[in-house]
Every structure is written in structure tokens, then in C-alpha cells.
Amino acid sequence: MPAAAEIKRKPxxxxxxxxxxxxxxxxxxRLVRDTAAQFARKELAPKMAAWDRGEFGPFPSHEEGVRRVARQLAxxxxxxxxxxxxxxxxxxxPDFSPLSHTAYGLALREIEAVDSGLRSMVSVQSSLCMYPIYSYGSEEQKRRWLPVLHRAEKLACFGLTEPQGGSDPARMLTTARKTSAGWVLNGSKAWITNGFGDVAVVxxxxxxxxxxxxxEKGTPGFxxxxxxxxxxxxxxxSSLEFAN
Incomplete structure (x- = not known):
């Protein structure tokens, strides 16, 4: 048996x-992890460094820059x-093969290493919006939103946090009232990642x-x-407002 000093250990x-x-x-x-790491460092890191300086070129606007980065990730x-x-x-x-949750987490860790805000954008779109639509939405909602969100042709946000109560549902003040024409929402949401997007899970x-x-964005009163x-x-x- 080799002496302890002779055993080679990795750093x-x-x-x-x-x-x-x-x-x-x-x-x-490991392949998912390494692919995400290479992409994040080569393609995303330079953009994030510029954005932290307030430089959004060549994008016409901050919002459009986020949309293009999201499409690139997709x-x-x-x-x-x-x-x-x-x-x-x-x-x-039909041949779509889902990632394991471990692989997904590893990919997001590599994105987080480049920019936490970017990882937040991905997590909100993927986990907080696509998952509830997939799990609890109607068949019509799934067919309409899941493909365009997967391809990042549309962006989504998760509207829970409020100015006075944070993310505590027990202190929520936003209300929903059913009428003959549908549901009427009134209230405010605060610090909502992707709040400028195309649809909100409220x-x-x-x-x-x-x-x-x-x-959906463009709904009267939203x-x-x-x-x-x-x-x-x-x-x-973003701050979100719902007025009837």
C-alpha cells in the first residue's frame, strides 16, 4: 500500500x-453544464459587462436587448x-427530450456565474411562468403560450410581490372579482422581473x-x-398596475 504522501489527489x-x-x-x-458554461462566457458575459455600464448598443432599447438575449438562449x-x-x-x-432537473440547475448556475439578473430572467420565464401554465393552464392556454415562451418569441412575468406585503400571499391586496364578462382585477405588483413582457401570471x-x-399585455387597465x-x-x- 503506498504511503499517504505518494497518493495523488486532485486539487x-x-x-x-x-x-x-x-x-x-x-x-x-456534464455536457449540458459545459455547453452552458462555454456559451455564457463567450456570448453572454461581454453583453452583461456592457449593460452594467449602462451601454445597451447595438440594441435599440433595453427591453429589446433582453428580448434578443432571451431568443439567443432559446x-x-x-x-x-x-x-x-x-x-x-x-x-x-415528438422526439423532444426534457432535461433532468439537475442538468437544468447546472445550466442556470453557469448563467448565474455571468449575471444574476440574466439567470433571474430565465428562471421566471421557465419555472415561474411556463411551469404553472403547463401544470394548471387550460389546453388552449398551453397551446397558445408554451411554444412561443419556449422559443422566447414572447416573454412572461410572475406577478406575486406587492409594495406593502412583499411576496406574502396572506398580505396580498390585489383582488379578483368575477363578472358576466369575465374576471376584473384591481391592485399593484412591485419588482416584477420581466414585467415588460407579453403575458403575466398574476x-x-x-x-x-x-x-x-x-x-396579456395590452389588456385594458393593465x-x-x-x-x-x-x-x-x-x-x-417593473411595477404592474391593474385597474378594472
Missing amino acids: LDPADYYRVEELCLSDDE EQLGIFGATLKDLGRYLGE WAKAPEGVRGFLV TYRNEEKWALRCGVA
């Missing part, structure tokens, strides 16, 4: 103290809704309890205002 990785990635990941998960990584088991049915892709208090609604930030600019935060 300790402070980000993976127990060598989980070396010992526990599948080859596919085209290169297919990250939006990537864990949804039957997403291929709504994409018209939470409101109805008489029977808190319910979720899909509210307005938004982007907040000014000094950093994490790819995670555009």
Missing part, C-alpha cells in the same frame, strides 16, 4: 467540496421549459381564495413601469 475545488460533479453527474449532465440552449416532460407535444416535436385574492390569472437599476440590468424589474 480541492472550493465550489464542489465533496466532488459531487466528478462523482455523481451523468455524462449528459436558440442555443433550449433552456426555457426544458424540464417539462410533455412539452414536445405542444411544440410539434396572483389575486378572489372571494374563495388566492387564484392565478393570465393577463400597465407597467420599469424601475431604474444600477446593476443586474438583464433582470428588468
Whole structure:
């Protein structure tokens, strides 16, 4: 048996103290991780550095810059809704193979390493919006929204947080009232990532309890205002207003 001094050990990785990635990941998960890391560092990092300086060129606007980066992520990584088991049915892709949640988390970690605001944008679109539509939406809603959100042709936001109560549903003041013409929402949401997007998953208090609604951009009475930030600019935060 070799002496302890003769045993060669790999240098300790402070980000993976127990060598989980070396010992526990599948080859596919490592491939997803490495592909995301290479793409994030080569394609995304230079943009994020410029955005932190307030430089959004060559994009015509901050919002359009976020949209184009989202489409780039969709085209290169297919990250939006990537864990949804039957997403291929709504994409018209019977051979669609979902990522494991581990692979998805590894990809988002690499995006987070470049910019936390960018990772927030991805998480909101994929996990907070596509997942509830996939799990609880009507068949019509799934067919309409899942394909365009997966391809980042449209962006979505998750409207829970409010000015007075934060993300505590018990303190929610936004209300929903059913009428003969549909549901009427009244209230405000604050610091909503992707709030400038095309559809909002909005939470409101109805008489029977808190319910979720899909509210499309352009709906009468639905307005938004982007907040000014000094950093994490790819995670555009907005205030949402619902007035009847």
C-alpha cells in the first residue's frame, strides 16, 4: 500500500467540496453544464459587462436587448421549459427530450456565474411562468403560450410581490372579482422581473381564495413601469398596475 504522501489527489475545488460533479453527474449532465458554461462566457458575459455600464448598443432599447438575449438562449440552449416532460407535444416535436432537473440547475448556475439578473430572467420565464401554465393552464392556454415562451418569441412575468406585503400571499391586496364578462382585477405588483413582457401570471385574492390569472399585455387597465437599476440590468424589474 503506498504511503499517504505518494497518493495523488486532485486539487480541492472550493465550489464542489465533496466532488459531487466528478462523482455523481451523468455524462449528459456534464455536457449540458459545459455547453452552458462555454456559451455564457463567450456570448453572454461581454453583453452583461456592457449593460452594467449602462451601454445597451447595438440594441435599440433595453427591453429589446433582453428580448434578443432571451431568443439567443432559446436558440442555443433550449433552456426555457426544458424540464417539462410533455412539452414536445405542444411544440410539434415528438422526439423532444426534457432535461433532468439537475442538468437544468447546472445550466442556470453557469448563467448565474455571468449575471444574476440574466439567470433571474430565465428562471421566471421557465419555472415561474411556463411551469404553472403547463401544470394548471387550460389546453388552449398551453397551446397558445408554451411554444412561443419556449422559443422566447414572447416573454412572461410572475406577478406575486406587492409594495406593502412583499411576496406574502396572506398580505396580498390585489383582488379578483368575477363578472358576466369575465374576471376584473384591481391592485399593484412591485419588482416584477420581466414585467415588460407579453403575458403575466398574476396572483389575486378572489372571494374563495388566492387564484392565478393570465393577463396579456395590452389588456385594458393593465400597465407597467420599469424601475431604474444600477446593476443586474438583464433582470428588468417593473411595477404592474391593474385597474378594472
